[in-house]
Amino acid sequence: MNIGIVGLGLIGSSLALKLAEIYNDINIYGEDISKSNLNYAIENTIIDNRLEEKHYSELNILFLAIPVDQILDISVNILDKTNNKTLVVDLGSTKKPICDLIKDNINRSRFLAAHPIAGTEFSGPITADNNLFNNKTIILCETEKTDNKLLIIAKELFLSMEMHIKEMNADEHDKHIAYVSHLSHITSFMLGRTVMDKEKNEETIYDLAGSGFESTVRLGKSSPSMWAPIFQQNKKNIIEALDEYIKNIKNFKDLIETDNLLEMSKEMKEINAIKNILKGIK
Structure with a gap:
């Protein structure tokens, strides 16, 4: 399995640690706007490699673990550049703006709006915790608009992380x-x-x-x-x-x-x- 993570703060880095713990055959690519965050994640083997655009075609899932304004800025471009087998998952704390933005996108079926109810007041990869998601809820929105095969893969991944899945619409x-x-x-x-x-x-x-x-x-x-x-x-x-x-x-x-x-x-x-x-x- 090949996983990409944009944003190597608490959520992104904790996600990387948890997935590496669960799956033996996994390659985790990561990127962060902060060079210090990226370097820390590489030096401490939180990720395997830096995520570059050339890797997009190899990814099974690409997570967006960045501030919600940045998610709006890059999501359409990310959907355009990934292939038809890659699921793009946003992990932001607001859902209606991003769901409205991509509702008519030709690649909408490869997008999943998700919100893990997990976190602390701390930030950065130095605060990463592989147990952060244990027994926590992840909310999935507008799942009926996501390709069912890709949705099943995502749900199985979240369940393997010991998370509880709840579905609702973006407004709710x-x-x-x-x-x-x-x-x-x-x-x-x-x-x-x-x-x-x-x-x-x-x-x-x-x-x-x-x-x-x-x-x-x-x-x-x-x-x-x-x-x-x-x-x-x-x-x-x-x-x-x-x-x-x-x-x-x-x-x-x-x-x-x-x-x-x-x-x-x-x-x-x-x-x-x-x-x-x-x-x-x-």
Whole structure:
């Protein structure tokens, strides 16, 4: 099996490690806009060879593990240059923009929109983890538009990675992800912003911040070059989610201001039910 990976950050490099662990007869080609990322991946045998255009005809699957704005920039060209046996899989966090872009492309059947619900706040191949995808969900969108034989190959690969497959349309994906992923990143960034604005002394933050603060702002360490384009592409759904979130924040602020302890406790008790929803998440 010949695999190509464009983007050797956390997701791309972790994918390379996992596939190399699973398959004995595999050649992994990789490319990254960062020379240091590419060199690190080669020197540490995360990939076998640098991916060049001359290799496209040899690939079974070509993964796009790059920021979503870059996926839009290169996907059509990639589809044009790969052969009719190569499946191109994008791994971005937004789906409607890329699905709309290639909906009428002559090679649409060789494209699969996928989103692995896996990751950390860290980036780069140095953070690669071959267990990153274990027991995680991968969302596949508009699978009815992907060639069935190629789709089966992709699904078998994801299952071999110990992933759970969920299918939905692109609109549904982007709406759900705005609430359960994109909003939490914005919350983390803005909590970090608020504390940094009010606490000018960095030592005070370091000395007084507990584990609760650290876990809440963890995502605030995520890559801006990856997340800013996500927020832009999923703007409509994110603004809707923010409106709901801000309304809830304001309501809770009102309860504090009016010393409404009974309603405050009731509100928090109702929210405690989230622990049952998240019970199965490791």
